[in-house]
Amino acid sequence: MGMIDVGDKPESLRSAIAQAVLEFDNSIYESIKDGNSPKGNIFEIARIAGTMGAKKTFDLIPYCHPIPIDDISVELNIESNQIKIEVRVKSVWNTGVEMEALTGATIAALSVYDILKPLKSSLSINNIEILEKKGGIGEFKEDFKENLYAVVLTISDSRSKDQDKSGRLIVDVLNKYGFTMVEYKIIPDDLETIEKELRYFSDSNKKKVDMIITTGGTGASPRDVTPEATRKTLDKEISGIVENLRHYGQKRTPLSMLSRGVAGIRGKTLIVNLPGSALAVSQSLNALFPGVIHIFKIISGQQTRHHHDQQDKQQQK
Incomplete structure (x- = not known):
């Protein structure tokens, strides 16, 4: 048991989109609707954290392969009592990138959680999931x-x-x-x-x-x-x-x-x-x-x- 050998799998374009939803008390909506928080800009911090999280997935998840990532994008939307974080990862390689997308979304959500703590303690992270997965030989x-x-x-x-x-x-x-x-x-x-x-x-x-x-x-x-x-x-x-x-x-x-x-x-x-x-x-x-x-x-x-x-x-x- 352990890391799966993907050496004989053909390389192909692969992508994945993952989502994490951070829920907060709507009493702080006005304070953060423009992305501001006591520790800095929510959007900037989430994008940096999500990108780093996706790139460091193989260091955090024991059986994930270190893979060449071609593109990472992190998008945030603030609603009445939610911040929806979507992370898209793309790579041309032997195995999929859903774990990288999930890790990026999770790390981004945790970073936003951290910077909103001073405003309100009633925060939660929910619905960490894959929204879309593409690529691999199965698509052909x-x-x-x-x-x-x-x-x-x-x-x-x-x-x-x-x-x-x-x-x-x-x-x-x-x-x-x-x-x-x-x-x-x-x-x-x-x-x-x-x-x-x-x-x-x-x-x-x-x-x-x-x-x-x-x-x-x-x-x-x-x-x-x-x-x-x-x-x-x-x-x-x-x-x-x-x-x-x-x-x-x-x-x-x-x-x-x-x-x-x-x-x-x-x-x-x-x-x-x-x-x-x-x-x-x-x-x-x-x-x-x-x-x-x-x-x-x-x-x-x-x-x-x-x-x-x-x-x-x-x-x-």
Whole structure:
């Protein structure tokens, strides 16, 4: 038990808004309505305290990670017998920022409590809660109108299915994301064989295949020919997919840059090359899903303007 390992979670934009409400006797409303108090300006002190509280969360809460915070804002509203404090925190990182927002709101409320004590002892802090939480890979999970079908090809001259941890790992993740498996097989490191299999499953009229994932044959040895075979089959190469996989992997091992995998579309089938090792495959799948699923909406023509509007709003925050 203890701090949760978030090292393999992909970075994404995350934000949270927390609220704390300080209640006071309305007899002091006139004295503080403009933010004044015996110890100073309520608004200034709350903003400084809320900002410091959010930044120091990992020092105060034992199992919180020290995270890079991109923005903190603290807003106060004084009503007849309440001061509502809202703290918004934003970060691009592996885990959420709700604890930072909650801590900022709490510390801000405690600081306001402290400076109002000389005016009235009947003060209370209530309703410390999260008002909004956004970000993380969960926001990119999409409901697809049609069933998705996949093929997994392990490229190996010597590996059997009993030994194939990488291929079985891909199958498990595809099942998790709702794909139906059309085929999972092991084929040799042979350029013509790989090309033939990719064309067969992409062009098959018997069963549509939305995605083919290969594992193995992406290195620099003489027998590693998966990228060459894949390129010969593609109608459109999508370099951003494998750039993202290598970028994600490079942060975890310096060997990721040696992978030569490619990705792209043949017809209406997405083909992605993954490395051969189980660890590299696990990391690649973390980077690949769920974001890659959106491409099937593009291929099928289901993409809507609503999605672009959502993306624009997310980037502006």
